[in-house]
Amino acid sequence: MMGLALLLAAGIGWWGWKTGRLRAPRAGDVAALVAVLVAVRLFSRGEAVTAVAAIGGACWWAWFRTRNMLRAPADRGMTPERARALLDVPRGASASEIRAAHRRIIQRVHPDAGGSTQLAVEINAARDRLLATHVKR
Known part of the structure; x- marks a missing residue:
């Protein structure tokens, strides 16, 4: 045993x-x-x-x-308002709009494209936060 x-x-x-x-x-x-x-x-x-x-x-x-x-470290303090401001999406944005805004912004701020790692982490956390809130509704 x-x-x-x-x-x-x-x-x-x-x-x-x-x-x-x-x-x-x-x-x-x-x-x-x-x-x-x-x-x-x-x-x-x-x-x-x-x-x-x-x-x-x-x-x-x-x-x-x-x-x-x-939990992602950047996601802990991310409010939905801050996430919407980072991704530049309206309050009632659909999941596809959130993903499209994320793709558009991450192409510019990704570290491989010369952007900041911290900003890319925040953009990803904003997307995750909004999609999590979108699923909960």
Whole structure:
């Protein structure tokens, strides 16, 4: 049982490394891994309640970490008004209008065309913000 759990943990670790999710581990990531290993050991001893608590803590950390990783840093402070101003689209713009405005502007400000990396990141965040709001409506 313990060998199978360790093999499973090694497989998950390999997957995390290959997908890039474990390239910059934090102290909480290491603590979650230790919690999972302790939970496996507790399960093997028959202490299921304590093991479930340890697994729950590790799962909470994984959810919390993934949720924060999915947000683009520039998107966190991007308001819809600022996004519309950057892309120069009206308030009720459709998804195709937003994408067309993004394509038009990104051609000029892309780093490969001599533009600023930071501005390209902001333009992409503006597009993502408006399309996310557009989908929610």
